[in-house]
Amino acid sequence: MQSRLATPVAQSSDNRPDSFSRADLYVIVNQVGEGTFGKVYKARNTVTGMNVALKRIRMEQERDGFPVTAMREIKLLQSLRHQNVVKLYEMMVSHGSVYMVFEYMDHDLTGVLTQTHFSFTDANLKSLCQQMLAGLAYLHHKGVIHRDIKGSNILLNNRGELKLGDFGLARFYQKRRRSDYTNRVITLWYRPPELLLGTTVYGPEVDMWSAGCIMLELYTKKPVFQGNDDISQLDAIYKVFGTPTPERWPGVADMPWYELVKPKEIIDDHFRALFKKWLSPAALDLAEQLLTYDPSKRVTATQALEAPYFMQEGPAPVLPIGLSTLEGEWHELEAKRERERVKKRRKTEGEFSQQ
Template identity: 30%
Template sequence: MDPIPPSTTKSWSIHTRREITSKYEIQTRVGSGAYSDVYKARRLSDDLPVALKEVHDYQSAFREIEALQTLQHSPNVVVLHEYFWSEDEDAVLVLEYLPTDLSSVIRTAKKERRGLSVGEIKRWIVQILLAVDACHRSSIIHRDLKPSNLLISADGVLKLADFGQARIRLAPGFVSINDNTQPQGQESSVFQQVKTENVGQEGRVNLMEGPLGTIEEYGTSDEFKTKDAFDEVDKETNIPDVDTSCLATCTTSDVEEDFFKSNYSYEANEGGGNDESALLTSCVGTRWFRAPELLFGSTNYGAEIDLWSLGCIIAELFTLEPLFPGSSDIDQLGRIFTILGNLSEEVWPGCVQLPDYRIISFSKVENPSGLDSCLPNRSQDEILLAKKLLCFDPAGRATAMELLHDKYLNEEPLPVPVSELRVPSSNHGEDNGSSGSGEWGDHQDMDSDSDFDDFGGFDITRRPGGDFSIRFS
């Protein structure tokens, strides 16, 4: 495959860094995103194929290293071999090389019109659940779960990757060093763990092969579901990590400029690192997999946002089509309401507290189609599995561990062994492994910034006090 041409001169700086080239032969660039470039390389000491991820954003690199070191013993999380970080240079993560991802599995099955067998779907789901459970047991919210971030080895082992948006909750027993502290080298741990209660991996490797075992084999799970804000602040990065919902991506031609000045202040979240009241950003994740609370501007969320994304992924495994392929954030909400019905206190007590609940309103959906209509020819157990995740109220979403115990995954036909999974030879027909770029091939507009373009009619009403409400038809 021909190398991808460099987007900027700096993207090739990795070739000039002696500490890297002395240990790795850089072969070709296999992935590129706004904030990182990924190269396939060979470790000179033993010829091991690796992926070198050059991250151009400090905060993103810090988060990824911190999360991967915390999850280093999780069999369904990509392995971080080492990293390089020096002053005035981008961080370079040395990751295990994985040739394909779940989006390629879905795309190949659709292209070949063969679908995925129930046993295959169950094994993919089990591996995804193990990855998500590992994160949540370690108090990590991934915040960008999607098929292209679920990488797959040539022998069928699925591993969660791309932790650049991940957040680590300061749970009891953990100490996270200040975000402004730069790592001093490969030997110094970015995440200093004081004690490791309830994050063991006992019995989990055995789940990789053969049928699922009994509930007892999984051990006790401490559910990580919280309604509290994180005990850390999202700092200024190249990706604005601030209080912003779908409305903040509108063009100024759509909504008057003073709306943003009065409602979305960039300085509002630039407090000190010790401000325990600091909130998270709602502008995380990829739109098609973004939870409703994020679309309504919530900055007070927990691991439940990953569970919504998980539901979207599972539904796509069933149908080989994205469940909510919104062309904008407003369109995304409209598609969700068309299927699940309108958001109200009846389905989610407390939803009126969402920052944009009284700003964004839709015409009442009289007859929502329901998830059943979106999952034709699927069993009731399969539909119920999706419903356990795709509900408005975050507290009603089943945890990954709860789903591992689900009837659907523990009855015939059982999950096939990993060795029997059909794995595409490479990503998009090319060699794009471990890119973490989040590119979806045919679905290029998933992160479009224009929320009102091509959506349809809407009315903006100015309310007393200078506030707005926007109603979509």
């Protein structure tokens, strides 16, 4: 199972004496994920016995040398320190590759929500939601937009702590001035309507929409808006929240692609009716505020933490420490592989039955 951390690309850097000792410091256990810009491995520190996550920065197909996105991620993570943001321990150069060394997190949210051995209480779910919002509040206070909040980037450990990870798409923004950014960010299912409608001027509120999606997903156990492309993604959102009107979202008609993807029929808002079987009234209120069409009216992370859902309505948040009893480690990658195994088995079974 264990493989030595040895990449076949042996570059001239190997004759530097200091790169040997550091390479041997970690032994790779297995792959646990696929980040935006490179594979993520679980590894063990051979001296302390502590587990870490190693993220290898892909260099070989980079003609421009060190990827600017990786540089951005390193700079961002080095400047962040919060209990709900994954900790970058150090950088490591080994055998011609650059690795980011992170604290190890046993699970990610997607993996944990797909398993059926351990179920969260409502108090646990509230805690997860609170921790996520606390992480976002910190990022936004620091002037960072994450731009890729989704289940597989929300990491959990067996102590029940939640941390935001993968800052491959994150960037600094300016509070005083709105700048133009690319709108090709955030995984489709978690992408807010204003990005789907083509805006390139946005701020931290794009993360809040994704957080709203995650909040619903915590209760329903699966992503709520599952589109295949920008248009069907908008349709999936409209089916729940209705079509956006200028009353609900004054700026909607000014969105760059509004005319192009104008909905053919008017749909009413069915959100509360659809979700009241999963969410408490205060939870519904908060989710609705997070998933507000008009970005300027969408609740901020700091405001969300003050919501009655956390402050008044029971139960009080409780860390899901029961995760430590959960057998195995659950990441999206394993969940994906499991799905593929099942699919394959069904397929072969199908082939057998045909014979």
